Amino acid sequence: MPLNSYQKALEHLDEARIIELTKKLIAIPSYHGLEVPEKEVSAFLYKYLVDEGFETEHVPVEEERNNVIACYGAGSDKEKTLMLEGHMDTVDVKNMSVDPFSGNIKNGNIYGRGSVDMKGALAAMVGALMAIKKAGIQLDGRAYFAGVVDEERNYRGADYIAKNGPITRYAIVGEPTELEIHNGHRGLIWIEIKVHGKYAHGGTPEKGINAIEKINSVITEIVTKLKPEIMKRKHPVTGPSHLNLGHIKGGTQPSTVAGECVLQMDRRWLPDESQEGAVEEIENILANLKKKDPEFDATVTVMDDDMDIQFPPLVCEEQSPLVNILKEASSVVLNRSKTSYFPAWTDGSILSRDGGIETAVLGPGHLSSAHSEEEFCPVQEIIDASKIYIYSILKICS
Numbered sequence: 001m002p003l004n005s006y007q008k009a010l011e012h013l014d015e016a017r018i019i020e021l022t023k024k025l026i027a028i029p030s031y032h033g034l035e036v037p038e039k040e041v042s043a044f045l046y047k048y049l050v051d052e053g054f055e056t057e058h059v060p061v062e063e064e065r066n067n068v069i070a071c072y073g074a075g076s077d078k079e080k081t082l083m084l085e086g087h088m089d090t091v092d093v094k095n096m097s098v099d100p101f102s103g104n105i106k107n108g109n110i111y112g113r114g115s116v117d118m119k120g121a122l123a124a125m126v127g128a129l130m131a132i133k134k135a136g137i138q139l140d141g142r143a144y145f146a147g148v149v150d151e152e153r154n155y156r157g158a159d160y161i162a163k164n165g166p167i168t169r170y171a172i173v174g175e176p177t178e179l180e181i182h183n184g185h186r187g188l189i190w191i192e193i194k195v196h197g198k199y200a201h202g203g204t205p206e207k208g209i210n211a212i213e214k215i216n217s218v219i220t221e222i223v224t225k226l227k228p229e230i231m232k233r234k235h236p237v238t239g240p241s242h243l244n245l246g247h248i249k250g251g252t253q254p255s256t257v258a259g260e261c262v263l264q265m266d267r268r269w270l271p272d273e274s275q276e277g278a279v280e281e282i283e284n285i286l287a288n289l290k291k292k293d294p295e296f297d298a299t300v301t302v303m304d305d306d307m308d309i310q311f312p313p314l315v316c317e318e319q320s321p322l323v324n325i326l327k328e329a330s331s332v333v334l335n336r337s338k339t340s341y342f343p344a345w346t347d348g349s350i351l352s353r354d355g356g357i358e359t360a361v362l363g364p365g366h367l368s369s370a371h372s373e374e375e376f377c378p379v380q381e382i383i384d385a386s387k388i389y390i391y392s393i394l395k396i397c398s
């Protein structure tokens with residue numbers, strides 16, 4: 001790629017419009033809690049891209065839930081195709097302490113639900129395509145923008161692309177990495193343990209079986225044995241295996257023997273582990289406790305279990321062409337490049353596993369701000385993300 005085509009595209013990078021677009025996207029609610037979360041934002045983005053002259057499709061994934069797919073370039077070389085992918089849905093706004101839809105800018109940060117997760121990235125992606133188009137640069141391949149539905153729940157938007165296309169050679173998912181290259185992440189599963197006891201009056205505890213007392217031994221086994229064991233398991237690309245005890249609920253009131261206690265956990269698993277294996281480890285703990293204590297009775301289930309929906313890990317090797325291109329792009333734009341793993345889950349694993357698309361994660365802002373009460377994204381990172389996307393498009397699709 002001649003560096004001057006990158007310089008030419010930068011001359012047409014309209015920073016003000018990218019921030020204005022971020023603001024507009026934030027202003028359109030697309031949170032889970034609405035009847036159809038992405039309906040309005042998807043219609044808006046579709047029209048925006050059509051008005052900008054892109055070949056754009058509004059693809060129904062489910063009734064009224066449309067992915068927005070735009071394309072620039074008309075080349076047929078599959079090797080020279082890149083998709084910039086981001087989800088249009090956000091989490092709920094209930095916990096927010098700032099106006100979720102204001103898009104106010106303060107101290108260089110833009111605020112609102114979706115600013116960092118991930119409407120800033122969507123705007124950066126659209127801005128990158130607009131700059132290349134306005135500069136009149138012809139591509140030998142194709143660059144796609146994919147705004148997808150349902151990432152915050154069951155990734156139906158990404159699943160649709162993996163099954164129906166567009167299938168590109170490479171994809172960049174714009175989840176917030178502070179512009180670091182995150183070339184992998186762990187799989188995710190939610191597990192629920194239910195301890196069954198026997199309700200009785202608190203004055204006659206011998207007539208009951210206290211499920212809260214019984215779950216104590218489950219927690220001890222998990223925290224003192226399983227968790228340290230799990231955390232020793234490492235993978236060069238996805239980071240270490242992990243578990244988190246996230247929610248517990250048991251009993252009814254102080255003077256009743258607790259007849260039931262439920263513990264929910266999140267388990268981050270590695271490519272050389274499996275979802276089934278993660279469940280089995282918990283089942284083994286429960287079976288051993290049962291052997292020692294005949295009164296102990298517990299079951300384990302996968303939460304929201306649906307055989308079609310698993311949250312697998314993402315692995316894009318450090319030596320892969322995409323990671324090398326992103327390193328080069330980061331060096332040019334930021335004068336630095338760092339690879340790491342993404343701490344959360346992304347659509348990227350579906351694009352990679354089911355679509356066979358080499359995928360990495362790179363986007364503006366910090367993950368800790370996502371879903372938070374004061375969600376924000378640094379404005380400069382949105383612009384820099386756009387530059388990295390431009391460089392990557394030109395490198396891959398020229």
Ligand SMILES: [Zn+2]
Binds near residue numbers: 087117118151175
């Ligand atoms: Zn996200």
